[in-house]
Amino acid sequence: DAGITQSPRYKITETGRQVTLMCHQTWSHSYMFWYRQDLGHGLRLIYYSAAADITDKGEVPDGYVVSRSKTENFPLTLESATRSQTSVYFCASQREYEQFFGPGTRLTVL
Amino acid sequence: DQQVKQNSPSLSVQEGRISILNCDYTNSMFDYFLWYKKYPAEGPTFLISISSIKDKNEDGRFTVFLNKSAKHLSLHIVPSQPGDSAVYFCAAGGFTGGGNKLTFGTGTQLKVEL
Numbered sequence: 001d002a003g004i005t006q007s008p009r010y011k012i013t014e015t016g017r018q019v020t021l022m023c024h025q026t027w028s029h030s031y032m033f034w035y036r037q038d039l040g041h042g043l044r045l046i047y048y049s050a051a052a053d054i055t056d057k058g059e060v061p062d063g064y065v066v067s068r069s070k071t072e073n074f075p076l077t078l079e080s081a082t083r084s085q086t087s088v089y090f091c092a093s094q095r096e097y098e099q100f101f102g103p104g105t106r107l108t109v110l
Numbered sequence: 111d112q113q114v115k116q117n118s119p120s121l122s123v124q125e126g127r128i129s130i131l132n133c134d135y136t137n138s139m140f141d142y143f144l145w146y147k148k149y150p151a152e153g154p155t156f157l158i159s160i161s162s163i164k165d166k167n168e169d170g171r172f173t174v175f176l177n178k179s180a181k182h183l184s185l186h187i188v189p190s191q192p193g194d195s196a197v198y199f200c201a202a203g204g205f206t207g208g209g210n211k212l213t214f215g216t217g218t219q220l221k222v223e224l
Contacts, residue, residue, distance in 0.1 A: 004153075031210045042116075042199060042216035043154070050210075058211070090153050094210050097142050097203055101153030 003027075006091050006102035014110050019078045021105050023091030031094040032074040034058075034066065036087040037104075043090065049074055081109045113137045114202050116215035123222050129187040131218050133200030136181060141204035144212070145174060145185050148197045157198075158185070190222045 004025040013019050025032065034046040045058030047066040055066050063085060065077045078085055086109045092099040115134045123129045133143075142161050146154035160167040160174045160183065167174050173186045187194055200215040 033211075035214075040216060043201075043214040045211060045213075048211060092153075097159065097210070098144070098156050099201075099212060101146075101155070103153050104151070 004091060004093055004100055004102040006089075006105050008105060009103065010106050012108045012110065013081050015081060015083060017081050019081050019107065021076045021089055021091075021107070023074045023076070023102060025072055025074075025093040025100075027093060027095065027100075028071055029093035029095055029100075030071070032068065033092040033094070033099065034064070034074070034076045035090045035092065036060065037090060038087050046076065083109050085109050112216075114200055114213045114215040116200055116218050118218050119216070120219040120221070123190045123220065125192060125222055125224050126189045129190045129194065129220055129222065131185040131187075131198050131200075131220065133183050133185075133215055134181060135183075135202050137202070137213075138181070139204050140202040142202070143174070143176060143183050144201045144203070145172075146199040146201060146214075148199065148217070154199055192222050192224060195220055195222045
């Protein structure tokens with residue numbers, strides 16, 4: 001099916017563990033984004049990518065790492081998870097000025 | 111520094127009446143503005159947009175108004191329906207100096223009551 005998918009949908013991990021959230025899009029859009037949604041903060045940009053092998057920091061990049069070896073995939077890694085990274089994470093791709101979002105990953109860090 | 115602000119965290123409206131959601135921005139370089147709708151456990155979905163060269167854009171029950179001098183935009187939903195109950199995010203972007211990034215507001219939870 002065409003679209004943007006995220007996995008896992010739910011994840012519980014412990015402080016200090018490494019976690020990778022996956023994002024896959026089937027449209028071949030150049031731009032992809034990672035956001036986190038927290039109450040009172042709306043959607044905040046973590047990292048974005050203009051194309052394969054081109055990534056840049058967003059508003060809240062600390063504690064996160066991204067890579068983009070293929071156009072369709074944009075994984076987000078928490079190298080050493082902290083409780084403050086408990087959140088809902090959304091991946092998005094963009095066509096012209098419109099962004100298309102995945103269903104989200106709810107991450108809980110204990 | 112919040113460049114896009116939605117000052118009302120929640121709004122309650124009766125079915126059939128008008129819903130008005132507001133959004134303010136501070137960066138005069140924004141070229142376009144979008145509204146997204148989000149249901150629980152789903153990703154945001156695009157609703158309607160407006161370019162900075164326009165002051166109104168209409169799509170069915172949804173109309174977005176842009177007042178550039180006041181740096182203010184609003185989303186009107188007429189008539190409101192129970193299925194419109196969701197969180198609405200205002201977003202702003204520009205192709206000048208910011209790549210293709212969007213800046214989102216904090217969202218307004220709309221509840222349409224029967």
